[in-house]
Amino acid sequence: MGAGAVAAWAASPARAMLQAAGNLPVPAFIDALIAKMTVDEKAGQLTLLPAAWGGGVATALNPPTNGPSFEEQLADVEKGRLTGVFNGNGAEMARRMQTVAMTKSRLKIPLLFAADVIHGHRTIFPVPVGEAASFEPELAERTARMASYEGAAAGIDWTFAPMVDIARDQRWGRTMEGAGEDVLLGELIAVARVKGFQGKDLKANDAMLACFKHFAAYGAAEAGLDYNTVDVSERTLREVYLPPFKAALDAGALSGMASFNEISGVPSTANDWLMRKILREEWGFEGFVVSDYTGDMEMIDHGFAADAREATKLAFLAGVDMSMTSGFYRDHLPDLVAKGEVPMTVLDASVRRVLAMKAKLGLFDDPFRRIDVKREKARSRTKPAIALSREAGRKSIVMLKNDGDLLPLPKSGKRIAIIGPFAEGKHDINGPWVVYGDNAQAIDLASGVRAAVADKGAVSVALGSGVEAPLAGGIEAAVAAANAADVVILAIGEAENMSGEAQSRTEIVIPEPQMALAEAVAKTGKPIVAVLKNGRALALEGAVLNAGAILVTWFLGSEGGNATADVLFGDYSPAGRLPCSFPRSPGQQPYYYNHKPTGRPNPEGALQPYKAHYRGIPNSALFPFGHGLTYGKVAYSELSAPATLAWDGEITVSAKITNSGSRAIEEVVQLYIRDRVASVTRPVRELKAFRKLALAPGASETVTFKLSRAQLLFIGRENKPTVEPGLFDVWIAPSAEAEGVKAQFTLTA
Structure with missing residues (x-):
């Protein structure tokens, strides 16, 4: 200064x-x-x-x-x-x-x-849905802390993150920005990221104010179409879409962003029930609310406001304190106050919240506390940040299948062909919603693989096709490379611009030119490891689904190539789990594991007529929420669960988890319940707890979980939390659709 x-x-x-x-x-x-x-x-x-x-x-x-x-x-x-x-x-x-x-x-x-510091500032970490696949909230807190350390050094006081919207329809492009389809995982990741961004002291020069978004139910947009209408019951809103926002608030987030969508005919930007009754009166929120980018302006196109002046009045009186981008508040609030249409007391209350936040950030003490050009450079892409990016990347990778233990690959003695539009090149590595990172500084797949193997000359590369268009001579070159190799790494999926805001897709599949490439390479008969780049769940088919091994690598950020190589060659045993269900077909969307059973569920076994399923496929996922394999051989056994849970009591549910394989692993052990009979129909399963367990080769460990009445609550007929005595199923399992080990208990009055 x-x-x-x-x-x-x-x-x-x-x-x-x-x-x-x-x-x-x-x-x-x-x-x-x-x-x-x-x-x-x-x-x-x-x-x-x-x-x-x-x-x-x-x-x-x-x-x-x-x-x-x-x-x-x-x-x-x-x-x-x-x-x-x-x-x-x-x-x-x-x-x-x-x-x-x-x-x-x-x-x-x-x-x-x-x-928008969404998943890193200069050092980029996995897209949030990928990081959620780690099932490790502590990791999300550490990457947010590092992003804040870098971003605050560049003068940034406030980040528009975390996005805590639940995404149940994978057509929605902004799936990549959240934690997936589950409420519990969404809550835990929201808390972790708020704590990471804000640190222990908001006045510190490495802290940024967090902003939970998008309030509310943006992830419920009809047909997964960005900006589209939302029409959900209050019960679903309170049970599914609001809890992560409340968790973020309780973790200390002091700003929030209104969502673009309407809910039951009222745009969130002018929804006083959301902004005042729920957020302020019920939850006691003391921070401020900002509109999303031109959110107030867009109420005119919604047909909710006649003009800019009316949009300003509606948004402001509903409880949106700050206008982003449109300039409507600056242009129209003075006249609205002068005409008595907006009380001065209401205006002062919003100004008070904004100024109080500037004080909490330490800006009145030192307006330049985060502004330091030398510090900005010194904190950018440090060795600890790069190491954390690699750690987060490998922990985010999910192995969907590994037939015949094709993975891990040996580091020597094998000729490897990396084939596909994402095989090499400084593009599509960091992922969507990166404002300050640079793909030119990121590690691509070919670089990561070559750094891992003993003989770099044993690695060949053929792009084969573009992302959404054929490449002249590409398939022929790819087939030749496959024929000359012992194993193929097929690097396919989505480009950065196929996920994120305004990137909803009707067909969540591998684009046709890449599928043609995959089919041609498969005909060579060479073993294939499919390495998927994606910002959402995909419906896999054909040669991709039939590959010997499949890795979901999302967009892993700065160290993407190195992190993927760590898993490919066994330096790290994959430990990620799906935060969103991979459907059997795009037409299943929206599909999520904790759906209701309907009155005509298909029984176990063959598909039956007049039951709840689409023609020819069961009402289940191709790869369900929570699924992910390791390099071990894991078995679940010896479930222990008391027969009754007293109304004010607690029970311990446990199971023995064994790794009979020859490699050390991490297993994500998941606890699910089902309320068998209730006054409001309940999902077929609900995640209530999970634990990431490290198991040495041949080791076993008994994992225990505590269950009390509080974890059995649901939103009842009066739209308030309730619980009823009765019978519950309980599973300890490796995924939402795996049987694992199962028992029943009765909650007694």
Whole structure:
């Protein structure tokens, strides 16, 4: 910070009030500052815009707008018309903007700098759904902590993460940004990421404010179409879609983002039942809510608001404190207040929340605490960050099948052909929703494989096809490479631009040109390891499904190639589990493991007529939630479960887990229940606990879980949590559709 800026800050009214407040609570200082603000300045504190000085990636990630230039934004800062910007160009940009705020604006209120730090800043970690596959919340906390360490050094105070939407329809492109289809896993990952981003002290220069999104039920968009209508019962909303938001709030998240979608005819951006009754009155949320990108503007196209002025009024009175991108609040709140349509007390309450958050972030103490160009460079892509990216990558990989123990591959003595559009090249490695990372710095698959084997000359590469278009002569070259090799690594799947926001797909399959490549390579008869790149569950078929081994590698980030090689060659035994069910066909969507049984479930065995299934396929997953293999031989046995659970008591459920294989492994042991009879129909299974267990070769361990009445609660007919005495099934199993070991107990009144 320049000497002039320091002097101006020291003499500013905001700083003077803060010093005068002494040990008084922050609200006293904030109220004194609000009393000095004009209505235009108050509206400015509720206005967030995309940074005019941003990067090409940031611009590409959101729809183009005719926004102001950087010089125009500096002028807005000077006039107090801007609370901050997002997705800007690092510490130097932030320094220049904050200097204007501290030297030229009337009240010297510091700016807030935000960004989409979704799965890493400069060092990129697996896409969130991939990281959720680790079934290791502690890992998600560590990667979020590292992302905050890097991002905060670049001047970022606030990240638009975590996304905690439950995704039950894999056609939805933003599946990649969340934790999958299960509520419990979603809650645990939400808590972990909030704690990671925010750290132990929000004022620390390595902490960023977390923002839970998208409130609410964005993942329930009809037909998996992004931005589409949502129409769910209040019971489903409270039982499935709201719990991860509540978990994030309870973990300390102090900002939230309204979702684009409507719920039962009311856009979330103007849904006072969501924003005021549930979020503030029921849950006691004390932070602030920001609209999503042009969310207030979009209510006009929804047919919910006639114009910008009405959209502003509806959103603001519903409880959305801050407007992102549209500028509606800055343009229309002053007149709405002047005309008495928005009470000044309501305006002041929102401004108070935003200013209080700036105080909690330490910006009134030191507006430049996160802005340091030298620190930005020093914290970028450090050795610990790169190592963590590799660790997170290999822990995120899920092995779907491994016929004949094809994997792990030997590091010598085998000729390996890597075939497919993702075999090599600095592209499609980091994954969607990366603003600041660079694929040019990431490790591709061929580089990772060559680094792992003894003879780099034994590795050949043939692209074979493009991602969604054939490659002239590609299949012929790929077949030749396969014929000359002992084993084929088939690197296929989705490109980065096939997952993420606005990337819903009707057919969640491997694109046709890649399937043609896979079929041609399969005809060579060579063993095939399919290495999938994907941001969602896929419906696998043909030569891909018939491959000897299948690895789901998602988008693993900076160390993707090295992490994949670690698993391919046995330096790490795969331990990931599916956070979303892989369907038998795209037409099954939405499919999720904890579905209701219906009144006509198909019994075990052959498909029967007039039962709940599609023609020719059972109502089950191809690879279910929780599924994933290791390099061990795992068996579940000796289930122990008491016959009764007292109303105010607790039972211990246990099973013996044995690894009879020759390799050390990690097994994700999962506990499921089913309420057999209830006043509201219950799912066929519900995950209630899991444990990641390390097992040496030949070792056994008894895994125990505690169950109490609290874990059996469901949302009853009055849309409130309830539980009823009765019979429950309980499983300890390796997936949501595996039998594992099973017992029953009765909850007694």
